[in-house]
Amino acid sequence: xxxxxxxxxxxxxxxxxxxxxxxxxxxxxxxxxxxxxxxxxxxxxxxxxxxxxxxxxxxxxxxxxxxxxxxxxxxxxxxxxxxxxxxxxxxxxxxxxxxxxxxxxxxxxxxxxxxxxxxxxxxxxxxxxxxxxxxxxxxxxxxxxxxxxxxxxxxxxxxxxxxxxxxxxxxxxxxxxxxxxxxxxxxxxxxxxxxxxxxxxxxxxxxxxxxxxxxxx
Numbered sequence: 001x002x003x004x005x006x007x008x009x010x011x012x013x014x015x016x017x018x019x020x021x022x023x024x025x026x027x028x029x030x031x032x033x034x035x036x037x038x039x040x041x042x043x044x045x046x047x048x049x050x051x052x053x054x055x056x057x058x059x060x061x062x063x064x065x066x067x068x069x070x071x072x073x074x075x076x077x078x079x080x081x082x083x084x085x086x087x088x089x090x091x092x093x094x095x096x097x098x099x100x101x102x103x104x105x106x107x108x109x110x111x112x113x114x115x116x117x118x119x120x121x122x123x124x125x126x127x128x129x130x131x132x133x134x135x136x137x138x139x140x141x142x143x144x145x146x147x148x149x150x151x152x153x154x155x156x157x158x159x160x161x162x163x164x165x166x167x168x169x170x171x172x173x174x175x176x177x178x179x180x181x182x183x184x185x186x187x188x189x190x191x192x193x194x195x196x197x198x199x200x201x202x203x204x205x206x207x208x209x210x211x212x213x214x215x216x217x
Contacts, residue, residue: 018045020184047184068097080191084198085180120155127154149175161208170204173197 016035019025025032036043037053045051052058061067072095076086089095093104131151135141153171162170180186180194 016040018043018051069095070097079183079186080180083195085194088198124155160205162204166204173200
């Protein structure tokens with residue numbers, strides 16, 4: 001794969017560059033995404049990572065076994081260091097290649113059949129209403145912070161059987177762990193909080209799993 005270079009005209013715009021730390025990208029990324037798609041759809045970012053914006057290219061890479069996740073664990077070890085974060089990510093389906101990925105995906109798909117998901121709809125609607133009802137009097141909301149992020153965390157907590165009194169802690173740990181994947185912004189402090197969060201989440205889910213098996217036996 002060759003690098004597609006963008007040569008600016010003397011009086012034209014500067015070459016497009018994907019920098020996830022740029023404030024304007026965080027505020028509104030879509031103009032840059034549009035430029036990438038139009039000017040440099042196979043883009044080598046200043047961080048040394050490839051950024052693809054054409055659907056056909058993304059689909060081809062995702063289906064090509066030559067593009068795997070084999071180097072991700074080494075990258076995580078070098079970036080975050082050894083500890084609970086690296087140990088947790090080494091087992092996540094998202095970061096595994098077949099056959100491990102295929103085995104875990106088969107297990108997960110059995111828990112999310114169309115009938116099972118449809119059966120969850122009424123209770124998820126109750127959770128949605130519970131998040132939106134307090135917002136009505138305010139007249140406005142931060143959609144991401146007050147709805148889009150807490151909703152899946154609530155659903156996951158209830159599916160795992162996490163006690164209600166631990167939901168807020170689970171939310172905070174999940175957020176801290178997610179920040180460790182924002183590699184360009186990663187600092188030792190974020191990594192430390194991520195390791196603490198990964199340890200806490202592992203402890204909670206292990207305890208919930210043991211309790212669930214005990215109740216079934």
